[in-house]
Amino acid sequence: MEIIIPDRIIKGTLSVKKNKENKYQKCTIKLIKLKNEEFYQISLFTDKQVFHENIKYSEIKEYLNNIYSNNFMNMELFTNDKIFSYRITSKGKLLTNSKKNNSLIEIENHNKKKNYLLPEGIFIPPLVDLGVLTKEGKIIQSSYDKYKQINRFIEIIDDSIKNETKLKIIDFGCGKSYLTFILFFYLTEIKKIECEIIGLDLKEEVIDFCNDLVRKYNYSGIRFLKGDIASFDTDSNIDMIITLHACDTATDYALYHAIRMKCKYIFSVPCCQHEINQQLKTDKLHSNTKFGILKERFSAILTDSIRANILQYYGYKTQVMEFVDFENSPKNLLIRAEYIQSKNSNALVEVKELINSFEIRHTLYELLFSEE
Ligand SMILES: C[S@@+](CC[C@H](N)C(=O)[O-])C[C@H]1O[C@@H](n2cnc3c(N)ncnc32)[C@H](O)[C@@H]1O
Known part of the structure; x- marks a missing residue:
C-alpha cells in the first residue's frame, strides 16, 4: 500500500x-x-x-x-x-x-562551528607532529574530545589571567603535551603574553619527543623535563601550575608544590583517585561501598573535597567546576584556585574531621601536615 x-x-x-x-x-x-x-x-x-x-x-x-x-x-x-x-x-x-x-x-x-577560543583552522604546527591536526590544519576525528577539553581548559585560564603580561607555568604530568603546546601558542601568539612553560613527566620517550618539537619549531619558551612530580624542585618563581589528568596522587604532589611555591594560579583536573578508594572502610558506609562504582565515585569526591579545602585553608579562592560534559570525559572536574592570601582556617578543621571520621590517609594532607 x-x-x-x-x-x-x-x-x-x-x-x-x-x-x-x-x-x-x-x-x-x-x-x-x-x-x-x-x-x-x-x-x-x-x-x-x-x-x-x-x-x-x-x-x-x-x-x-x-x-x-x-x-x-x-x-x-x-x-x-x-x-x-x-x-x-x-x-x-x-x-x-x-x-x-x-x-x-x-x-x-550540522555545519555550525563550535565557538572555541581556538577554533578549528588555527594552525599550531607541533599538533601535526602530535597527530591532533592534519597538515591542512583540520582536527583529526579521534582528537576532537581532547581538543575540546584543552579549549575549555584554556578558556578557564583565560578568564582568570586578564591582566597578566608575563607568566611562568609548569604543566605537571604533561604527557604528550597537547595542552602545553596549545597553551603556549595561545598565550604567546594570541594574548602576546611573555611566557615560559615547563612540562614535566615521568616518561622519557614523550619528553624526548616533545623536546625535539621544541627544537624543530624554535619554541624557546618551552622546556620539557623528565622527572617525578614528587621530587620536583626549582629556584624560579612559578606563577601557575596546571595538571590535566595527572594520575592519582600525582595531582597531590602538584598541588603541594603550588602551595609551597605560593603559585598565584592553579588549574588542576584530577584523575584516577585510587588512594582513598583503597583505604575506605567498607563497614562504615556499607550502603554506598557495597556498590563498586559508588565507592569509586565517593572516594574521588572525598579526595577532591580534601584538596579543595586545603587550598582554601592556604589562602586560595577555590572553585570545583565541571569543565567539559561527562560524555566528553568522565574525569571532568577542574579545581581552579587563585592565591588571594585569605586563609580559611575552618577549611582545615573540616578536612581533619573528614580524615578522622573516615580513618584515611591523604597524600596532600600528609605532605603538608604530617609533622603536626
Ligand atoms: C593521563 S596522562 C595525561 C597527560 C596530559 N596531561 C594530557 O592530558 O594529555 C597522565 C600523565 O601523567 C604522568 N605522570 C603520572 N604520575 C607522574 C609523576 N609522579 N610524575 C611525573 N609525571 C607523572 C604520566 O606519565 C602521564 O604521561
Whole structure:
C-alpha cells in the first residue's frame, strides 16, 4: 500500500516492530542542514547500537514508505504545522490521524562551528607532529574530545589571567603535551603574553619527543623535563601550575608544590583517585561501598573535597567546576584556585574531621601536615 507522507517533515519516529525478523527497535528521522544542503538523518536503533545514515531530501517519502510498511506498526511525523500519526492495527488496517503542532521545531545545522577560543583552522604546527591536526590544519576525528577539553581548559585560564603580561607555568604530568603546546601558542601568539612553560613527566620517550618539537619549531619558551612530580624542585618563581589528568596522587604532589611555591594560579583536573578508594572502610558506609562504582565515585569526591579545602585553608579562592560534559570525559572536574592570601582556617578543621571520621590517609594532607 502507498502511504501518503506529508511534505516537509522536520522529524519523526517509527516504532513497534512489525515482525521478529526486524532487527531494529526504532527508527528516527530528522531534517538537518549539511554544507547548506538539506538531508534527512536516519537513526536505526537495535538493542545495543544505533546506526546513522543521511539520505537526500527528495528521497524521504520513498524511504518512509518502504521502512514503515516492511518494519514498523507505528509512525509519527512532525511538520511545523501538524503532527501526523500512523498506526497499523493487528488486522493490518492503516489508521491515520493528524493534529495541530503548536511548537516550532528548529532544523539542526550540522555545519555550525563550535565557538572555541581556538577554533578549528588555527594552525599550531607541533599538533601535526602530535597527530591532533592534519597538515591542512583540520582536527583529526579521534582528537576532537581532547581538543575540546584543552579549549575549555584554556578558556578557564583565560578568564582568570586578564591582566597578566608575563607568566611562568609548569604543566605537571604533561604527557604528550597537547595542552602545553596549545597553551603556549595561545598565550604567546594570541594574548602576546611573555611566557615560559615547563612540562614535566615521568616518561622519557614523550619528553624526548616533545623536546625535539621544541627544537624543530624554535619554541624557546618551552622546556620539557623528565622527572617525578614528587621530587620536583626549582629556584624560579612559578606563577601557575596546571595538571590535566595527572594520575592519582600525582595531582597531590602538584598541588603541594603550588602551595609551597605560593603559585598565584592553579588549574588542576584530577584523575584516577585510587588512594582513598583503597583505604575506605567498607563497614562504615556499607550502603554506598557495597556498590563498586559508588565507592569509586565517593572516594574521588572525598579526595577532591580534601584538596579543595586545603587550598582554601592556604589562602586560595577555590572553585570545583565541571569543565567539559561527562560524555566528553568522565574525569571532568577542574579545581581552579587563585592565591588571594585569605586563609580559611575552618577549611582545615573540616578536612581533619573528614580524615578522622573516615580513618584515611591523604597524600596532600600528609605532605603538608604530617609533622603536626
Ligand atoms: C593521563 S596522562 C595525561 C597527560 C596530559 N596531561 C594530557 O592530558 O594529555 C597522565 C600523565 O601523567 C604522568 N605522570 C603520572 N604520575 C607522574 C609523576 N609522579 N610524575 C611525573 N609525571 C607523572 C604520566 O606519565 C602521564 O604521561
